Amino acid sequence: MRTVRAGTREAVGGICIDDLAKTFQSPQGPVRAVAGVDLEIAAGETVALLGPNGAGKSTTIEMLLGLTRPDRGTVSVFGRAPESAVDAGEVGAMLQTGSLIRDLSVRELVTMMASLYREPLAVDEALELAGIGPLAGRRTQKLSGGETQRVRFAVAIVADPDLLVLDEPTVAMDVESRRAFWAAMRAFVAREKTVVFATHYLEEADAYADRVVLMAGGHIVADGPPTEIKAMVGSRRIRATLPGADRAVLAALPGVTDVELRGESVVLVCSDSDAALRALLRTSTDARDIEVTGAGLEEAFVQLTHEDRAAEAA
């Protein structure tokens, strides 16, 4: 029994995820991989699912592709069930794990996959978009890790899908492969496709997505344009030696979100470290050994999920 919400209709052209949940049984007991996710993605959007390992990104993606059956909730892709969208050839995917089958050349493999669709891209076009034209004649078992990933990307786009789903596509790639990969990705996205990709690199989400959905602990903890998310999780810390510091005064400085005191040293967690630093130097002239560092993404996640749980408990 589901009630259609007002927002659902607008998302018919895109993806609508409603109250999605999945728990796996493990030897240590049940693991709540996805714990109630609501998400609407308009057609043509490029959305990054950003989060640390175990955030629920892959499980969400598997349910989006119809590979995993949700315990609760629904997913619709262009107004139909994921399996139907897959059968209609509307979806292309690059899953997190998976090697290629051997004893075929790259061109033969991409041709094989193209043959499964009614209206695929031309094989040469897919190879070119993925930037692997020069590898066309190479046997799949003789590719490097980065090359394999780009062939897997070609396999995903040869479907000419309306929805492209990529689960941590650049994991295990070196810097150069990564750059080549995103250039290929950009060329494909220019064709007004809907793209959902999972990553745990903030920079990738920032550089290539229109919108970033931050996940942790099976929940969406934030959802917004990359700049906004970057401000949230890309917080900086100011560390300084400041004898006799007053917590209340420091906490009141502009751009400061949290204060930690450890003996004579203080750590200011900042949403705007520039403003905070200016104010600190103005008000606490005896502050010395000043250091500004970027907080790690993991740390930001811990903090955000912490806030999330506190809000849930309240």
Added chain:
Amino acid sequence: MSTTYLRLELLRMFRNRRFFVFSLGFPIVLYYLIAGPNKDNHDLGGSGISAPVYYMVGLVAFGAMTAVLSAGARISAERSTGWNRQLRVTPLTTRDYFRTKVLTGYAAACATIVVMYVAGATLGVRLPARSWIEMTGLILVGLVPFAAGAIAMGHLVPVDSIGPAMGGTTAILAFLGGTWFPITGDGVFATIAKCLPSYWLVQASHVGLGGAAWGRTGWLVVAAWTVALTALAARAYRRDTMRV
């Protein structure tokens, strides 16, 4: 169904060296080793069949079983690398996936059959055209339960143990089915043999003797194995894909 998909799957198989060694090389070498010295024996072990004919079909059974079961090894391998999940996000239906795997296995089996018939001819096997056709037909039908068994094993056995599992199964079924010596009489051994699908593959060699090579028992045994293994394969497949 996409013929390109089937064509490229066949290409993959024929490029694989193991295929030539196990499905073609082994049976030929064993054939010349066993049947060669006995090529003038016209009544092998009281079966009424000449040694070259008997072993030709016996080793066809062995090679074709290996060929068809290897489809299961390919399924298992694709499961372990995640390739089957990649296929599940394409419009390829499960039915077409299995159909392609089985047809690929049958293509390998046909290669074995042709090669062994040629080897048989070199040891003086001469049969009327009708017998060749009838024998081939029976072998192809007799392989159906093995195709179902291959799909079941492909979903039940992990890739690191599928080699020994398939090798062991083939060896036991070939031995009990009479690949290495004719099974005669009414003893316990013969009774067990007659319940196995491999026995009836080997029995296809009886076509030259006039009368039906299989009889009602043969058809029943092959049909029963087909039904049972198909049910097992369907269950294994469902369990495998529902688990997640």
